[in-house]
Amino acid sequence: MRAQGALRQQLRAFGSLLNGSRCVRPMAAEMQKCSAWQPFGAAIKASRNVESRRHQSGTASAMLEAAAAEPQALAQETIIKNLSSEEAQRLSKVRNIGIAAHIDSGKTTATERVLFYTGRIKSIHEVRGKDAVGAKMDSMELEREKGITIQSAATFCDWVKNEDGKDETYHINLIDTPGHIDFTIEVERALRVLDGAVMILCAVSGVQSQTMTVDRQMRRYNVPRISFINKMDRMGANPFKAVEQINQKLKIPAAALQVPIGTEDDFRGVVDLIHMKAIYNEGSKGETIVVKDEIPEEVRALAEEKRRVMIETVADVDEEIAELFLDEQMPTPEQLKAAIRRATISLKFTPVLMGSALADTAVQPMLDAVCDYLPNPSEVENLALDARRQEAQVKLVPYNELPFVGLAFKLEESNYGQLTYMRVYQGTLRKGMNVFNARTDKKVKVPRIVRMHSNEMEEIPEIGAGEICAVFGVDCASGDTFTDGTLGYTMSSMFVPEAVISLSIKPKHSKDTANFSKAMNRFQREDPTFRVHVDPESQETIISGMGELHLDIYVERMRREYRVDCETGQPQVAYRETMTARVPFDHTLKKQTGGAGDYARVMGWMEPTGALEANQFEQQVVGGSISEKFLFACEKGFMASCEKGPLLGHRVLGTSMVINDGATHMTDSSEMAFKIATQQAFRKAFNEGRPQILEPLMKTTITAPNEFQGNIVGILNKRNAVINDTEIGVDDFTLYADCSLNSMFGFSSMLRAATQGKGEFTMEFSHYAPAPPQLQKELIAKHQKAQADRHKK
Numbered sequence: 001m002r003a004q005g006a007l008r009q010q011l012r013a014f015g016s017l018l019n020g021s022r023c024v025r026p027m028a029a030e031m032q033k034c035s036a037w038q039p040f041g042a043a044i045k046a047s048r049n050v051e052s053r054r055h056q057s058g059t060a061s062a063m064l065e066a067a068a069a070e071p072q073a074l075a076q077e078t079i080i081k082n083l084s085s086e087e088a089q090r091l092s093k094v095r096n097i098g099i100a101a102h103i104d105s106g107k108t109t110a111t112e113r114v115l116f117y118t119g120r121i122k123s124i125h126e127v128r129g130k131d132a133v134g135a136k137m138d139s140m141e142l143e144r145e146k147g148i149t150i151q152s153a154a155t156f157c158d159w160v161k162n163e164d165g166k167d168e169t170y171h172i173n174l175i176d177t178p179g180h181i182d183f184t185i186e187v188e189r190a191l192r193v194l195d196g197a198v199m200i201l202c203a204v205s206g207v208q209s210q211t212m213t214v215d216r217q218m219r220r221y222n223v224p225r226i227s228f229i230n231k232m233d234r235m236g237a238n239p240f241k242a243v244e245q246i247n248q249k250l251k252i253p254a255a256a257l258q259v260p261i262g263t264e265d266d267f268r269g270v271v272d273l274i275h276m277k278a279i280y281n282e283g284s285k286g287e288t289i290v291v292k293d294e295i296p297e298e299v300r301a302l303a304e305e306k307r308r309v310m311i312e313t314v315a316d317v318d319e320e321i322a323e324l325f326l327d328e329q330m331p332t333p334e335q336l337k338a339a340i341r342r343a344t345i346s347l348k349f350t351p352v353l354m355g356s357a358l359a360d361t362a363v364q365p366m367l368d369a370v371c372d373y374l375p376n377p378s379e380v381e382n383l384a385l386d387a388r389r390q391e392a393q394v395k396l397v398p399y400n401e402l403p404f405v406g407l408a409f410k411l412e413e414s415n416y417g418q419l420t421y422m423r424v425y426q427g428t429l430r431k432g433m434n435v436f437n438a439r440t441d442k443k444v445k446v447p448r449i450v451r452m453h454s455n456e457m458e459e460i461p462e463i464g465a466g467e468i469c470a471v472f473g474v475d476c477a478s479g480d481t482f483t484d485g486t487l488g489y490t491m492s493s494m495f496v497p498e499a500v501i502s503l504s505i506k507p508k509h510s511k512d513t514a515n516f517s518k519a520m521n522r523f524q525r526e527d528p529t530f531r532v533h534v535d536p537e538s539q540e541t542i543i544s545g546m547g548e549l550h551l552d553i554y555v556e557r558m559r560r561e562y563r564v565d566c567e568t569g570q571p572q573v574a575y576r577e578t579m580t581a582r583v584p585f586d587h588t589l590k591k592q593t594g595g596a597g598d599y600a601r602v603m604g605w606m607e608p609t610g611a612l613e614a615n616q617f618e619q620q621v622v623g624g625s626i627s628e629k630f631l632f633a634c635e636k637g638f639m640a641s642c643e644k645g646p647l648l649g650h651r652v653l654g655t656s657m658v659i660n661d662g663a664t665h666m667t668d669s670s671e672m673a674f675k676i677a678t679q680q681a682f683r684k685a686f687n688e689g690r691p692q693i694l695e696p697l698m699k700t701t702i703t704a705p706n707e708f709q710g711n712i713v714g715i716l717n718k719r720n721a722v723i724n725d726t727e728i729g730v731d732d733f734t735l736y737a738d739c740s741l742n743s744m745f746g747f748s749s750m751l752r753a754a755t756q757g758k759g760e761f762t763m764e765f766s767h768y769a770p771a772p773p774q775l776q777k778e779l780i781a782k783h784q785k786a787q788a789d790r791h792k793k
C-alpha cells in the first residue's frame, strides 16, 4: 500500500514538475538512486526497465526476428522483411561514438587527430597550443582559454579503413565530452544516445577517479567501449599497468591488442598482436601508416607474451575461442577479431589500444578498432514504450523506411535560434516534415536539418535511421521523443544528477536585468543540471549546480556572452531536512471571519521512511471522512511542505505522511483549506519528530606527488574527512575520502598551496548524511536570525 502511494506520488510529481522547458527530473534529490527517468506517466515503468534498455543482442538479423516476434503495424513488418539486407549493409558502416575520460587525458587532442586523419580539418591545432587557435572541438572562447572542455561537441567524419588491400568507408558520428565532473551531464546525454565509446586513459596515471565515473555512466547506458591508452610518449608510461587497472578497478576483462615499440620519447609505433605486424606513423603529422611484417627484435618476446595473454582473456569471455583454446588450436586473426567484436558488443570485454595523440602516433589503429569492434546502430537494442498499447515495450529498428522516431538529447541556443540535437532511432527525418512531440502532443515542422561539425554546421535535406543530427526551429525540452505522428512511442530520458551547490546572484547594474534573465533562461534550457529559482523570502535569484567550477563558468559566460557583470553571494550547500521519529497528528484548521469560513481536519502520522530517499504520501481514509478531491489537496500540501523544510527552508528527504482520518464541513471546507491544514500539520509533526539537517557527502579523490602525502592527510583530518583508501605509486599517491561538501570550500586553493600546485582533486556527490550537531545548531540559529531580520524590515 505504501509502495503504491509512493509510486502514485512520484507519478504526480513528474507531472507537476513538467514545465515544458526542461528535462524532467524527479521531485527531489531523493530520486537520485533511480538510474534514469522520463517525462511521462510511464516514467516509473520505464525507470524499472531502464537498465535493460539496450541489451546488445547480437546481429541485425537477430534483432529483426525479435522485432517481428513482437509485431507492431503489419506494414512495418513487411518493410523490415523486405529491406533487411540493403539496410543492414548501410548500417554496418555507421558508428556513433563518444570519447570520454578523466580530465586532461587527451580526448580533445585525440579527436583533433581523428578529424585531421579523416580529412575533416586541414591542420592540427593543440589544446592551449602556441598558435592560440585551439582545438576544433573546444570552440567556446572559455574552453580555449582554460584548456578544458565545457560542452560536448559533435562532429562526423568518414574513415577509409584498409583491410587486405580493400578500402571500406565508415561514417563516424563522434561526440567529444568534457572530463570535469562538474560538466558530467554532457557525458550522460552523449552516452544515452551513442552506440559505443572510446575510453581514453593516461599511460602514466592509468585508471583515475573520473575514469571510474565514466565507467559507471557507460554501464548505466550499456555502452560498449574500446580503451585507448594515450600519452605513451610521457615519462613513466606503463600501458600494462593501466590494462591491469581496467581489469581490477573497473572489473571489466581487458587485454591489450598492441604492445608499444619504443618508450617515452622514443615511442615510435605499436605491434598489432592480432596480425603480429609492426605499425609506424610517418609524415610530419603521422598521416602515413606504414605496416611492416618484421617486428623489432627488442619487443618480439613481449609481443608474443602479450598475444598469449590476449587470447587467454578473449577465451575467457568467448566460447568459440575457448573451444579452440581447449583444443590447443591457434585462432586465426579473423576468428580473433570476430570474437573480440562479439565480446565487446555484449559488454563482456574491452580491447585496449595504445598511442600518443600529441606525438601523432598510433591514432589510426584506434580508428580501425572503432570500426572493427564497436557496434553499428542495428546491433544495439533500443526500446520505446508504446502509449497506444498500454505502454508495451517496442524495439526500434534503425531502418529508413519505417515511421520516424527520434530523441532530442541536447539543446543549444545558437545565432539562428534553438538548435536541437537529435538521434534518429527509426525512419528518416526530412526537411519540411511534420514531427510530433510525444510529451506535448504538438505537431511541429522541421525547417532545417544540419550535421554539426563542432561550431560549424552543414545543411542536409534528410537524415537516415541510426544517425545523429541537429534541427532548427523545434521547440522542446531535452529528452523529448519525436515521431512522425503514426506511432505513440516514448523513449526514456537521461539521468540528471542533483545539484549540490548554490549561490545567490544578481546583475551589478539594473540596466542589465533583461539580459540577465535571457541568459538564465538559456542556460537552464540547455543544461538540466543548472537550476535557477527565486527565494520567496529573500527575493534573491539562486543558481544551483554541480560544483563551484560549474557555477563560475556560467557567471563568466554571462559576462562574456551577455555583457552582464554579476555579484554573487557565498556558495551555499544544498542541505536537506529529515525527521527521525514517528509523530501522530490531529490538526484542525478553523477560521470564521464572517461569511464563508475555512474548515479542514486531518489526522494521521508522520515518520521517517527508513532510507534517505523519496518522500511518501499515503491516504488510508475509510468511510469517506475526507473526499478524494480534498485528499489530493492534502497530497499537494504535503509536497509543497517537502519543498521547503521547517528547519532551514531546504528540501525534505526520507519523510512519510499518512492521513487516515479527518473531518469535512459542508460549506466551509475547500481544497485550499485541506492543503493549508496539511501544511500546518506537517510543520508541527516534523518539528516534534526530532528533525535533523542532512549535508551532502562527496566522494573525493586527491592525487599529488608522494612527498605531499603528510600535508594532505593533515588538511583532510582537520576537515573531518573519512579517508577510505590510499594508493601509493612510484611518484604520486591517490587518496580516496568521503568529505562533507561544506568542509571543501576553498579546498582547491589550499591543495594548490600545500602541493606547490602539483595536486589535483575531483569531487562527486555520494549521499546525504546527518550534519554534525554543532553545525546543525549554527545553521538553525543563522536561519532564524535571518528570518527575524527580514520580519523587522
Ligand SMILES: Nc1nc2c(ncn2[C@@H]2O[C@H](COP(=O)(O)OP(=O)(O)OP(=O)(O)O)[C@@H](O)[C@H]2O)c(=O)[nH]1
Residues within 6 Å of the ligand: 101, 102, 103, 104, 105, 106, 107, 108, 109, 110, 126, 127, 128, 147, 148, 149, 150, 177, 178, 179, 180, 230, 231, 232, 233, 234, 355, 356, 357, 358, 359
Ligand atoms: N605528452 C602528451 N600530452 C598529451 C597527449 N595528448 C594530450 N596531451 C596534453 O594533455 C593536455 C590535455 O589534453 P586535452 O586534449 O585537452 O585533454 P581532454 O581530455 O580533452 O581535457 P578535458 O576535456 O578538459 O578533460 C594538453 O596539454 C595536451 O597537449 C599525449 O599523447 N602526450
